[in-house]
Amino acid sequence: MALKLTTSYIADSLSLFAYYKRLAERAMDQISDEQLFRQLDAESNSIAIIVKHLSGNMCSRWSDFLTTDGEKPSRNRDDEFVSPPTTRNELLRMWEDGWSRLMGTLEEITDADLDRIVTIRGEAHSVMQAINRQLAHYPHHVGQIVLLARHFAGESWQSLSIPRNDSDQFNRKVASGELSQR
Numbered sequence: 001m002a003l004k005l006t007t008s009y010i011a012d013s014l015s016l017f018a019y020y021k022r023l024a025e026r027a028m029d030q031i032s033d034e035q036l037f038r039q040l041d042a043e044s045n046s047i048a049i050i051v052k053h054l055s056g057n058m059c060s061r062w063s064d065f066l067t068t069d070g071e072k073p074s075r076n077r078d079d080e081f082v083s084p085p086t087t088r089n090e091l092l093r094m095w096e097d098g099w100s101r102l103m104g105t106l107e108e109i110t111d112a113d114l115d116r117i118v119t120i121r122g123e124a125h126s127v128m129q130a131i132n133r134q135l136a137h138y139p140h141h142v143g144q145i146v147l148l149a150r151h152f153a154g155e156s157w158q159s160l161s162i163p164r165n166d167s168d169q170f171n172r173k174v175a176s177g178e179l180s181q182r
């Protein structure tokens with residue numbers, strides 16, 4: 001992730017969320033449709049289930065963010081862990097819906113809103129705390145998506161960062177200007 005100097009917490013948060021969204025997408029792009037829905041065992045979540053959960057969380061948290069509780073009465077969190085969409089296209093529509101709500105909301109608020117109070121499950125949070133809560137939650141699940149995709153892709157996996165045993169070559173490319181970001 002290339003550093004973009006900013007003094008705006010909101011701009012930085014938008015950049016971080018976009019980075020993690022793209023990281024998960026790059027991982028999901030490397031596996032088959034069938035692998036999106038595969039579970040390692042009966043008690044584990046498939047990538048599709050993780051996507052469904054993230055989308056449900058995002059739709060709940062970021063809809064009417066400043067004016068209603070982040071845990072909407074219409075959300076059925078338990079349902080997020082069963083019966084994901086059955087196709088990649090349906091799954092990615094759900095994924096985009098959640099992310100567009102998050103990004104749209106963050107684009108509408110400003111750093112002046114950071115000390116405003118919002119609630120999540122009836123618990124008060126500053127806007128900054130609520131954003132931080134999700135900046136901890138979503139990358140956790142993106143890491144799960146990346147790990148599962150890496151496992152399923154096997155030897156065909158293309159590294160999402162610096163490939164193993166390639167640090168020196170990567171550093172030389174950066175130093176020479178040949179590579180500005182990964």
